[in-house]
Amino acid sequence: MQPKRIKYYLLGLFITGMILFIVLQFNSAKNIRKLISGNEQLLQELNVKNEMQKLQTNMAKTDSKVRGAVISRDTLHITGIEADIAVIRADLKEINKMVKNDSTDKLLTQLNYLVDEKNNFNMLVLDTFYSTGKMAAEKMINNQRGKRLGEAITGILHQLDTTRQTEVNRTANLIDTSGQKAQSWGSVLVLFACLTSLLAFLYITSRIHKQEQLIEALDESRQQEKKLAAVKDQFLANMSHEIRTPMNAVMGFTHLLQAQPLNERSQEYVSAIAGAGRNLLEIINDILDISKIESGMMRIEATSFSLHGILHALYTMFRPKAEEKHLQLTVTIDDQVPDLLYGDGMRLTQVLVNLTSNAIKFTSEGAVDIHVACIKAAGNIVRIVFTVRDTGIGIEPAKLDSIFDRFNQAEASTTRKYGGTGLGLTIVKQLIELQDGTITVESKPGAGSTFKVELPYTPGEFLPENGEGSYAEHDPLPLHPDVWLLVAEDNRMNQNLLRHLLTSWQLQYKVVNNGKEALQAIEKQHFDLVLMDIQMPEMDGYTAVQKIRHELHSNIPVIAMTAHAMAGERDKCLQMGMSEYISKPIQEDDLYRLIQLYTGKSATQTLPAYQHYTSENGTPHLIRMQYLQDLSKGNKAFEKNMLEQFISQLPEDLSLLKNAITSNDVAAIRATAHNLKTTVSFTGLEIHLYPILEQLEHIDENNYNAAAVTELFNTLKQLCLQAIQEAIDIIL
Template structure:
């Protein structure tokens, strides 16, 4: 139909052009007919004029003879010459036409008439008036005059017939032009109307299609929302028992166990971590597909991030007897703006696979700069191993969901095949590329290229005092609203371990009633509880009780936007399950206030950060949030390395923390301790100050985290 409508439109246009052509031809014919008509009329007029001239000459001659006045003779001779010229011209104009006989007759009779007129004049001139009158009275002139009139009449009849033919032809041409113009115009209009109706019909169909698409999009969004809710609920339901499993397993690992019990607990802990990794992979993949995964632009230290990743995999590589080497191009800009969390996730997936699929040999991780300008730094991350390798026909399939290089890979090495699919989509979201080169039995090489924005790094720190904040003291009283009994038991153990007084309730309504009876320092509020959930309980606390007690949400929901939703209901902070002890402890410290608390000297110095931000408060808050999350994790890793006496890890973590603590102005306080730990780890001497230096670093960092949380709370 669309091609038919197009043809209608084209035909309509062609017909309009043809109408113009036909019209021009008809106008041309009409013009030519008018010219012929004018020529015929002119000939008729000339014939009548000739006849009049002949009669006039005859009348003038008679007047001269009768009046005997010779003064009129000059005019007569001129008219006779004019008659001769006119006859000659008519003969020329009418040559080749059917009037040849009549024009010859006219020419003959006109000649005789002229001769007769000359005879009258000659008689008059030679013999006088009587002689002239005698010639006139012979009647010869009348006969000749009648012959001329008859010849003119015959010619006039012929010209009139031709004139009628020309007029008829003009009328026919006009009628034909009018008919063809109207007919073709009607056809062109019909073609254009049909094309217009088709376009209108298509427009209506398009409107219906848009409406259907809108309805379909609405259903898709509703489906995505239902899927999101389902994933959130599943996340909550799975993470809640996982929180208890990991929490109690971690506590059990710290207790006195036999070697066999310790082995069993390690198996449980490792399996739980693997299960949690699988849950996170499924949730990440679902968030990416639903369009809920957002890439942030947060400043971070490249060397610090790489050092953290190195610490994570050093033990695993050592346990398998693999040579793990990490090399960062020293010319690469260290302070970058990007998404360090997603970059870390990509690198962890790739390094984890490299170590998992390599039984012996090496795993090499290299970072180098491909291009570097004031606005963009393009980095290449290369992870190469000497593992099992990938067949050429399987290289594309490994980036698809639930796909692995070989069918027996899952049975031999474990995993679900989601890791590389998530890596591929995360790299795409960050505007980068990923490429793999591999050979079966000789290893694989993954190359990731990602763009980042450089941030000018200043090394100087200024000892300007930061805003005064309160230091935590003893005497906290915590209200815990949690319905899961295993989680209740875990939190009770943590409260006792931290020497914090607490009250445990199982529903949101009980939490509201407990706050109505007595004050608390802070509230740990689970989101999903019977009778009244955490959202409704928070609104009741803020509305009915008009209490501003700090409320920290505890939820197993791990979907994007959950934290923002908690804050929108009036909560102060958010912690996801499974709970991390250091993170929970730091949050509780940040919100602890008592009347007799004494201000402690501030350790945070924001001068350097403010020079970086150039007045951008969002940038400053992002750096502070990253500090709050990253530094406690690095402290935990450093503590484990010091307790284990792992000098390689101590050197790596201490070096990485130099960049982490610099953003909040802790360089002057902590650089001597971190530098001594790094130097003593490299020297290999038995005498060291690891424990002493760690305690000082921990003390300053914990206070800095508290101050950072207070700063965020004040800015909010």
Template sequence: MRSTLKRNIVIHRKITWLLLFSIASLAVAYWFIYASERNIDKTNLRISSTHAIIETVQASITSVAETGTITPPLFNSLDLLCRANNDLTASLPVLHRLVSTQQPAAELKALLYTMLEEEKRSLTERQQTNEKVIKQVTTGMYFGRTGAFLFVVIILLMLNKDINRRKTTQQKLIEAIEEAKKAKRMQEQFLANMSHEIRTPMNGIKGMTDLLLETPLAEKQQDMAAMIKRSINTLLVVINDILDFSKIKAGKLHIEKINLNIKEVIGNTVSLFSHQLQTKGLPLQINIDPNIPEHLTGDPHRLNQILNNLLSNAIKFTTEGHINITVAIQKQTVDTMTLAFTITDTGVGIPEDSITYIFDSFSQASQDISRRFGGTGLGLTICKQLLQLQGGDISVQSAVGKGSSFQFYLPFDINNTPAAEMPALPGKPEHDHPLTGKQVLVAEDNEINQKLIEFVLRKAGGTVTIANNGEEAIQLLQQNNLYDLIIMDLQMPKMDGYATTYYIRNNLRLKIPIIAMTATAMKDEQWQCLHAGMNEYMTKPFEFAELYKRIAHLVD
């Protein structure tokens, strides 16, 4: 940036010097031409006067030859010309004496011939001087034009060099931008691949554990399976933090604008921690301003993520006392409302010198915090960035041993239309057998996930057919188009979920409901799925209750 600015200053300076030199050159040339013209005019005037003197002297000689003397008009004219031109100053007194004393014509004639020769010599000298002046003027103009031309050429060459250097720099900058874009695309692709590779096996582990917990187990086995699930949930939090942080940095995090109910979002979040609160004996108080509308427009999933993180920290760092959640109206217009959320605890608190960087990446109040309580140090960073992406922000007040109070504000659009769908909470499904008598086609290439989804769907009463990729799914549909539902994985060999859905909608002309099941969870992916013709979108790992809810909505 500085080098570019410096080059621009240099170029502007050279252009300024060129303009100044051009103006100065024109001024000097004008003065030189003006002075030369005056000098030449003066020389020409003296030459003309000399010609007049010579003509008058010749006329005087003729008059002497004819009359023996110089007529008074000729004598007066010769006297005036010689005095005005400062010529024949030595001969004029003699001529006056000869004329006044009426000397012989021969003596007078001899004097006039002498004056004539003297004036002719003066004429020759003056003509030579005039030619010399003209030559000097011509030479000066030539060298002046040549010098000015060379100066302009040098400046133009320097400007051209600077411009070429600037073009080269701009080309390098364009190439650097392209390299950066390429690196960003590679980063996004890497992020998508990592998200898929991590979430796919996690989906199998979590799903199989949930299925295991629903089978008859001995008490010890039940405890072990429950510990596995808690460990999986902890690992999922870490994985989601890292993936969300990477997606935010890559600009790939998607912010939705859908209907939500503040009370339900907070209720869903709190219900996830009911067991922990009960185990630690911590009372939780919730105060929500009754003037907050029932329906707002925003991103309930990201709000739930922020509340989840802050409430999780409050419970994690509080051993006795209480936890409060307060929601108040901070600012309101006709169409928008900004809400202030406050989560207060009576936990260990944050040292004053740590508050300034508590929202920085990978930072925690102390190294001991990570050893005692775990975590990536990304939770608060993600909260702050999620809020800023939505036009909000977060702050904290804390004292060691007295607890902490996190407050964040977030703008929402006011929507008086009832929400069509609210964020689902993991738990008991609303429909015990939503797929009774239904045929489901599952396009999934991962063997573990095939078994998991088959177990889940059969448990809901459905008949399941598995396809290992999109091509197999299309072949099965061509043989039997009586399927009631399709579960479509997005990343499959031979033919991915997008291409398969496009073929089903445009070539087979089938309107069978399709639920996208993806482990990538990148920005705009949901829009791409819906644009391709899919009806619903779910990310792995998924909750059984959420899947049943989507299925019930589509197959009824």
């Protein structure tokens, strides 16, 4: 049955049920009203009967008083006779009002006449008694006229009572009939209500059952969707790894070839290889960015950045390409636009690079203009408008709405003629929306295109130009030759590339093929740094670094080298115990700086390096000050203040966690463990405490093991107490 027809059937049943309910209620109410009316009539008849009895009693009482006064010549009996006569008349008047109708009209007339005659007779007897004497009064009493009047009144009252009794019987029958009908209709109404309730209950339970089935199907669908998403992510991760691993070697050896003396043709070939490699990496990055955004793993990380610096870098990047096509590239900024902004500068750069690249790509002659303006918003929010205008091929108006769709370009021939995946504008639009911004486009075929991007920012903080811990890209930092590195890498080409790089930097190193060999090497020899691939045979990088931290109890810096460039990979590496993360293809400048940073051995200057504190008994300290020192920029008072807060906050969090464990409050355990991660993060305790806190944060309420949780807490407590003591020692 179709859903629309079901709705109509349900509506019809509802209306029919309501009509039936109204009819039942109407009939039931009608009979109840009859029952009430009959009861009122019956009460009225009883009142009439009572009034006639009172009339008869009062008249007999008056006769008795008159006779007593005459016979005994006692005038005390006469007292109140007039009042009694007034009462009799009032009773008669009340009877007239209560029983007056067509059938009793004649009887009432006779009754009124006889009662008046009876009252007049009594008054006449009294008057005779007073004026003539006892004998005359007795004579009047004995002539039987008063007696006949009394008997006549009694007869009339009896007739009235007989007439009213018939009405009483009719009313009683009406009451019985109405009561039975009311009871019957009430029973039908109750039965109907019960039946309706039962049907409604059955219908609701059936709908609930269907809803539960739908929920189960939806849950199953979601689980399937999650599995498919995991399969997709794993596929993209594997694709990224499988492509980036050989590309690492291709790009690395291409860079080495470019540094060698080559003839003109060979240099051309090598440049072509390098360009093709960069293009391939751009395509891979576009696909991975789309995957990150769709999976909700793309994070907007706000920091202070220089807008002029980003635009200068953008101009420097695209000027050679514009000059190559004889295009005029201009970047202009309104005076009121602030330089320092707080937001995601990296994503802004990605947006502008994509739009500028497209503008230059699709423009054969003319100019590409980038203009930046400012719109004031509420509070301290400023909305920056970026306008990228070109004089290129333009876009048909009918196709403007579809250019932001994935794998879609304005013309089918665009991909063949200009290249690209058709993902660039899709990524741009989604990145802008992630930052609560908007993008619009205006274009005409042959007249160029204008893209306007509006993004909200807040004023940024001062950025040091060359402060402690900052590095200029053009200023290489020489390494000390006494650095020993351990390289765990199973790919031979990558091994050769790393051998060449490390040898050219005059570093000592040892290469192993998997995590198991890396553990054996660390047990036998001291190393300053480990370069650890993630995906290796026998023992992968994750397992190896956990054994390094928990079994060997070593704080040696470990840098993850992985071709997995998916969202969350860096966080996973750091959570597992890695010190840093670098993706393949490895950029030699990035690797060089990481080695310089984490070995802390510079031939020319001291860097904020990975610090190894040791206690008096020679055991390695847990606290790492690197992150805090990077934040402080040499401000020792700031570092001391943060450590003092750490010393006071950590025991409080531990106490809350202990109370939650004691009361078996799983929700509180999870929440407190999550908060503890924040408390310990800036002191470098992630390596030691995060694995424990992660287990506490994700304990299963259905499989709660109190003993295991208590054991985890005891381990955590010992580490935290050691960390607190270390913080106190650092402050002192």
